[in-house]
Amino acid sequence: MTDGLLENRLVVLPRRTYCAVMSSRTLTVTFDAHDPTRLAQFWAGLLGREVVEDSGGALLPGDDTQVSLRFAPSRAHQVESARRLHLHLTSASADDQEHTVAAALRLGGGHLDVGQRPEEGHIVLADPEGNAFCVIEPGNNFLAGCGLLGEVACDGTREVGLFWSEALGWPLVWDQNEETAIQSPHGGTKVAWGGPPVTPKEGRNRQRFHLAAAGGDQQAEVDRLIALGATRLEVGADGAVVLADPDGNEFSVNRN
Template identity: 55%
Template structure:
């Protein structure tokens, strides 16, 4: 894959903790996504269910209960790799049996990936085997995002993940050690945003970085403080330059202190 080893400045970076997903039925959705990703269902309460990676991914997925149904197309969806045409067909059949359905989001007849919606309408793609762009990725090939080049550059600097693709307004970043999925942005035109995103990125300062200082750094990069609705205790709501919600969790040391105080 064409790429670059450009750094993101002074080395300061946040850590990607989780992809947060709003869900009317968190446990059901977690079970469907666990089957799709071949991950494991982890800690669960009535209102929150986590998925634990079984591959090289270094962040989890958390489903959080909300009352509202999904409206409009998501700005983030999963691209899942497959090892063969049989694997692609079997994956589609398995997910349809669990409540997913094929959908048309404007894909061309000559495109070989299969687009599904999960039981609450969240889009995901089963990518054809041998896709060169996702070569070297595990089952979770990419978090595929609607977004401008500016937002790709923002997230590259925010996470300290270098650009591995930057062409024709499309961008992609990946963890510097080459593990886990890509995060990609498709460039313009940017579809309209309908309400709050149901999928967002939860990040946290690295050890030794104060949360307030990290808020200031993200704002300097182009983020905006915002009310993002439900968020974990101590989280600070922001939006990225394209208006997508994100949550900055407390610094790891502060989180450990809060957990110790609650125990």
Template identity: 50%
Template sequence: MPEATSRIISLCLDADDPTRMATFWAEALGWEIGGPDGESSLRPTDDTGFDILFEPTTETKVGRNNIHLDLTTTSIEDRRDTVDRLIEAGARHVDVGQRGDEGHVVLADPEGNEFCVIAPDSTFLAGCPRLGAINADGTRRVGLFWSAVLGWPLIWDQDDETAIRAPDGTGPIIQWSGPPLMTKTGKNRLHLDIAPPAHVRQQDEVDRLVGLGASRIDIGQGDTDWIVMADPDGNEFCVLTPREPSGPPTWRRSVAPSTRTAVRVGDRRSRRQPRELLAAVPGSSAGCGSRRQNRWWVMPLGLGTRS
């Protein structure tokens, strides 16, 4: 993996009620509530190398998200119990055009964000933790872009569909469903926060990303220590200040707790250090099977038939 690549610090979700959403997704993933953002963030209990942060928003959700999460299951009983448990926690069934015989269940969380509970026989997600995939609408170009940004190899590249995973085979897959793309309506409700290693200047990393096809954008963030960018498909992400190289998990604030204000991506006032990726294991693999064999087990971002 190239030394200068950034790594994922957080998967961020806009939320009307961050605390409620953190509680729901802690139940869904089996992750712990806590970390630098208190009750509005989750830290993994598995080998996932980033946290999840729920950020307050006043923007109304419009249409289907163009990014959703796929949850793995270990058995038919686990899938049934997971669906029942999450519905009791506030989820609901949603119809996004699925046929009904795909083997997965499409749900929405308490704020309407779609996600899939995948069948246990998905070879594509074999070996993945409960958060099996970040499933995104996107072109092949954006899959190649993120592979270069993170230094994650392609584990699928066929028919304009792409997927990447950490080189050590830990954590979730990130995948892009290929065209036709959904119409983007406003800022995405889900985005990634990334950061370069400590020996790379933030501006140098921004310049590298621009060279790969990203662009700087203004969403009203003002004067901040992170930089808001968009990938080649126009999806927002944030480049944080440089972070220490891989090592033991650590949580550190850039300002004192009493002065930190947690608000949405355009208004955040500080950032925290990452939960680090595990050291790479030479010769390890993602343990995933054929994407084509399981394209309906791991749904394209539209979650069903798209017009």
């Protein structure tokens, strides 16, 4: 878990000027799930979103400032090292933090011990399928103004942060000590990478990014991402092209 890094991220870097001319893309985070509908209902209740059926799974659409969440059916065995990201939810006050935690427990979540210290203000929980997430304490400057789903916190190198900045057209808002973070030009959810050491990858990631091809031109989007440093892996049964980013994390590109 990289939550301790939040304590160091108290200043937001100015947005790089070159990002202003880049076309930005929306981002969906896909979770493998044994029961996609159940998991989607949990997160919909926690985030106040609607559940939409999506290719045999379930989707919680976001918007220009909040990433979408998608839950895909999978019977794969859950491998701890295959979890390279988790979500951070924000709090407006101590009462708001308590309310979010209570709502998560009521919806079927549970507390999770990952070695956090008693003096740390964030609360670590797990959703009904064991995916870790944190409810961040109020007053966190790094996530101020990011919305309820404040951050997608990832295990990864600086190189992969720079790759995703270019891939999405999202400017860097943090780049220090091998840690990086990006954010849509519209604001909202940040995506951050904690830098080395990175947990060795074993098997396919349980959570991964999903992109829709700009203008529906899937091949052009795949070619663009490969030119930025991605590696082509395979074509899925649903027609999505599966690539790997510079850290070896799988992600998919759909036609729309």
